[in-house]
């Protein structure tokens with residue numbers, strides 16, 4: 237007897253939410269997905285999962301999915317459903333016309349960290365070979381681009397140094413600017429297991445995240461610093477290590493540039509970097525900082541895990557380098573149990589960066605100006621590649637407002653909701669002559685589009701995602717693309733309409749090209765992935781089956797580089813009008829701007845964003861629990877319900893950004909990381925007042 241809903245087949249694939257990259261068995265009955273079962277042989281999750289991967293897949297078949305291409309001459313007009321052929325011909329003709337009138341550099345594309353490596357690779361190829369410029373950027377610009385800059389500068393490549401298994405050998409975990417319990421739940425479970433076994437925990441975060449105190453886990457130190465003072469804090473930790481004789485000198489002499497180290501050590505040893513001197517900046521008692529530094533330096537294997545609370549600041553790249561300095565000076569790098577580990581937010585942030593979707597880098601983080609690297613692709617693609625870096629995402633909006641940038645192809649990202657300074661983004665989008673949105677839903681960005689190309693969900697794809705530990709996981713097609721074309725085929729057909737010779741028959745052929753042209757992927761094949769389950773790059777002649785740990789005998793750049801990290805306060809200042817600091821984060825059941833999770837049953841766990849306010853600040857303003865609160869910043873205003881809590885310190889308020897009504901990016905500033913333009917989402921001066929509702 238076959239019960240209704242009993243699966244009759246299953247396909248092993250990879251979760252498309254966060255950078256943990258859990259493997260699942262998608263159990264099917266006919267064409268219907270019955271359930272997602274965590275896969276016990278998945279190397280990133282070993283049979284575990286969270287409520288997103290397990291339950292939040294209903295968006296794939298949601299009635300809001302757009303399944304037919306649509307075009308219109310202007311975004312003010314109604315959409316017209318057309319064939320794929322007409323949509324591609326319309327788009328290609330518009331791109332050519334714009335370039336004829338405004339120059340080659342007047343168009344560009346934004347690739348998605350939600351899409352597969354193969355899909356991202358094709359978008360950057362379309363731009364470089366088809367558009368003839370380097371105006372390709374990734375939505376990772378707004379999350380982990382400082383990781384790219386900081387870890388490449390110090391270690392030589394932009395990636396987490398360890399595998400998740402390594403946490404089982406960690407003695408001291410330092411979690412800074414990350415909330416793994418909500419953002420990376422399966423990794424958080426492994427970390428908590430290790431903490432229950434006796435490992436020590438240091439949390440550096442303005443907010444008392446769950447990890448600080450949960451059943452059977454209590455952080456040794458919670459350094460609840462003022463938002464925006466990460467560099468001062470991490471440099472103060474380094475000050476203690478250097479001035480109290482806790483440097484791992486043999487490691488530094490053998491593995492790092494000694495001259496750089498000496499210069500850096502003299503810098504951090506200056507009294508102005510002592511915990512006592514920076515206490516008034518960070519707000520954290522000096523003695524707590526001293527104890528935390530001693531614990532990290534002397535407590536055994538020290539591993540650092542960080543997230544967007546590090547990167548999304550005006551000094552995001554500086555903080556990443558300060559963290560790298562800390563690992564090098566204590567020798568906590570290059571072996572099991574230690575390391576520097578960026579916890580990537582989206583499922584394929586690592587991969588989208590690896591695949592050359594930055595305007596200055598070809599796949600494998602090789603600079604566009606390097607003749608030998610460009611020539612590899614020029615020979616293969618039969619084109620000349622521009623050696624000048626292209627526009628970053630914020631520069632695209634600036635150029636659109638100025639009238640020099642006219643056409644944009646956006647793959648799988650609602651930039652109007654997710655990018656900072658919404659007014660400026662909408663002005664840029666409104667000024668475009670052509671906006672192609674390639675997505676599952678008619679999102680907010682599509683309001684300004686004149687071409688809509690239906691996208692496919694992860695259940696409809698073949699390809700690979702690369703998780704936060706550099707693990708290349710297979711994504712396998714569970715059901716046929718509901719719109720008729722997989723995302724890689726959409727990009728390929730658009731490229732063909734532009735006259736490009738692009739004729740892949742399957743994503744494995746795209747991976748073969750990636751492997752042939754990218755040294756860190758040289759050995760990666762779908763056959764190897766079938767045999768191994770997954771592999772961690774670098775995967776090449778030196779590491780034929782991948783490398784769980786990097787920088788073992790030497791750093792990817794040779795000698796590790798210490799970098800001077802001078803603290804520069806953000807320009808976003810509090811004052812009489814805006815006396816509080818707003819910072820933001822995620823909640824377990826929801827994901828980013830909620831385009832997917834809000835279209836699943838997970839919305840029952842969290843149906844609105846709220847504003848956390850310290851009791852002291854609430855009382856001063858006559859705000860009670862669940863009252864509506866008006867939130868004003870220099871950029872704009874919005875309303876949320878109040879949650880009175882001591883999770884935040886006096887002077888700090890906090891919200892999540894999963895629901896469009898929150899309009900968090902109406903509030904945020906246009907300040908950004910000095911090196912990468914990653915927006916400063918985490919620090920906004922605000923005022924709050926009682927309100928009657930939205």
Ligand code: SF4
Nearest residue numbers: 251253254258286289
């Ligand atoms: Fe998916 Fe991340 Fe949850 Fe794993 S931890 S199931 S990858 S959202």
